[in-house]
Amino acid sequence: MFGRSLIGPLGEATLSEKSSRSEVVYKALRQAILEQALRPGTKLSEDTIADHFKVSRTSVRAALVRLNAEGIVDLRVNKGACVAEPTLEEARDIFALRRMLEAEVIRRLVADLDAAGVKRLQQHVRQEEAALTDHGPLSIRLAGEFHILLAELTGSQALTRFVREIVSRCSLILARFARLHSPECAVDEHVQIIRALQSRDTATAERIMLEHLDAVELRAELDTGKEEPDISAILQRYARKG
Amino acid sequence: MFGRSLIGPLGEATLSEKSSRSEVVYKALRQAILEQALRPGTKLSEDTIADHFKVSRTSVRAALVRLNAEGIVDLRVNKGACVAEPTLEEARDIFALRRMLEAEVIRRLVADLDAAGVKRLQQHVRQEEAALTDHGPLSIRLAGEFHILLAELTGSQALTRFVREIVSRCSLILARFARLHSPECAVDEHVQIIRALQSRDTATAERIMLEHLDAVELRAELDTGKEEPDISAILQRYARKG
DNA sequence: CGCGTCAATATTGTATACAATCATGTTGAT
DNA sequence: ATCAACATGATTGTATACAATATTGACGCG
Numbered sequence A, B: 001m002f003g004r005s006l007i008g009p010l011g012e013a014t015l016s017e018k019s020s021r022s023e024v025v026y027k028a029l030r031q032a033i034l035e036q037a038l039r040p041g042t043k044l045s046e047d048t049i050a051d052h053f054k055v056s057r058t059s060v061r062a063a064l065v066r067l068n069a070e071g072i073v074d075l076r077v078n079k080g081a082c083v084a085e086p087t088l089e090e091a092r093d094i095f096a097l098r099r100m101l102e103a104e105v106i107r108r109l110v111a112d113l114d115a116a117g118v119k120r121l122q123q124h125v126r127q128e129e130a131a132l133t134d135h136g137p138l139s140i141r142l143a144g145e146f147h148i149l150l151a152e153l154t155g156s157q158a159l160t161r162f163v164r165e166i167v168s169r170c171s172l173i174l175a176r177f178a179r180l181h182s183p184e185c186a187v188d189e190h191v192q193i194i195r196a197l198q199s200r201d202t203a204t205a206e207r208i209m210l211e212h213l214d215a216v217e218l219r220a221e222l223d224t225g226k227e228e229p230d231i232s233a234i235l236q237r238y239a240r241k242g
Numbered sequence C: 001c002g003c004g005t006c007a008a009t010a011t012t013g014t015a016t017a018c019a020a021t022c023a024t025g026t027t028g029a030t
Numbered sequence D: 001a002t003c004a005a006c007a008t009g010a011t012t013g014t015a016t017a018c019a020a021t022a023t024t025g026a027c028g029c030g
Helices: A021-034 A046-053 A057-069 A088-112 A115-134 A137-153 A157-177 A184-199 A202-218 A232-238 B021-034 B046-053 B057-069 B088-112 B115-134 B137-153 B157-177 B184-199 B202-218 B232-238
Strands: A073-076 A080-083 B073-076 B080-083
Touching: A021 A046, A021 A057, A021 A137, A021 A157, A021 A232, A046 A057, A046 A232, A057 A073, A057 A080, A057 B057, A088 A137, A088 A157, A088 A184, A088 A202, A088 B088, A088 B157, A115 A137, A115 A184, A137 A157, A137 A184, A157 B088, A157 B157, A184 A202, B021 B046, B021 B057, B021 B137, B021 B157, B021 B232, B046 B057, B046 B232, B057 B073, B057 B080, B088 B137, B088 B157, B088 B184, B088 B202, B115 B137, B115 B184, B137 B157, B137 B184, B184 B202
Parallel strands: none
Antiparallel strands: A073 A080, B073 B080
């Protein structure tokens, strides 16, 4: 699949590590949610998921518990799991925190970022550009992973962890509220961020990042088109993606 | 929002909610770890825990997965769980992030904090003072919960979530590296923080918070006294604490 | 005496079975 | 026809059983 240059933005697993079954389910569900294939509010029936991954409910439950701990799945006692539905209030709260975290990332990178890091960023943006044609889930994911890559380049595991979580939740928010994900502008803005980082100008870099995040947030306008899709077809696609 | 003036800083469960068994195990283990009754590196055998709580391994595993997601338990495939052992490098990383998060908390509180909030803080400090006599696990926990309470008073769920997680991990760090937890000075510093917040002087309040965190971090000096305690006696105490 | 090999044991990973709770649709009375 | 009570089926919570892997200790060899 993707050789992910040892580890991609999402890859915590090191090579040669045999994924447990709950791990497989976890990753697939997570990806499906973040790519907005599974939309907020979608019921996640344990039996359905177990059947489609050919595993037992035990493994499914473990995955759901993890996703719940990350805040992208809601888990109500005796009523099962569903993709989290952030409220508008939560959305604003999360975006505010995201601005703070990513401003910190930028400040650290302006001080620290080396040529190798710039190269990785540019490489990532090239991937984003390549994915633009399909307007699909891939570009959605890559847009988020750019920010995670930025956090990783700070070298701070803790900061990366938080950025990863908050980016996930923002994806969920966009999935819920944004009319359409139009990632092309984002790629442009990502290029600008890289340039600002190279210029070593903290104020400018921070400003551009904040403007970028504002632009992302602006796309979140109420649009409560709701339906209950059957998740079978979706899981079909994610069962063998890894 | 919801009347959580009824519940303490750690309480997410609302009243009359029947705790599932894995929830009970989760809370007990978490508390035991944060009160440093279970020290970093301690093996958490599923069978042992299941026996002591009179539940099946299923429930125990669910709790361990959650704790792992919060970063206070390590989970290695086929090798079981143990209390996380943060390295010195991770410790510094986490404290740096903590300073940033809590500075943000202070900035928000200087702008927002009302009389009711001050009252809750003072009440909490009184609890801390009352707990000082026993020098025990209670004072350790209360010291951490003061910071969580501060975060809650900002009204930001997301910020609270992150502060809670990072305070947990800092407890773990202190458990691993600090020679002795001497919480009496902390209480004094907490009082100062409240005063600074009341003064509405952002710069001062932030400075005092950062000094406080530095003081906490300073206690973390290498001291690798290691032993493998049997966790039975410890779990005995936590099985009926809730 | 040190050290590697292998069997026996213990522990974890996963599946299945059972119990408890919830959702749904039917029946019957007003 | 409306609504309540109940029975039935579906879904989740928990326990147990089995399979896979790791740990331990004994044994034999150098």
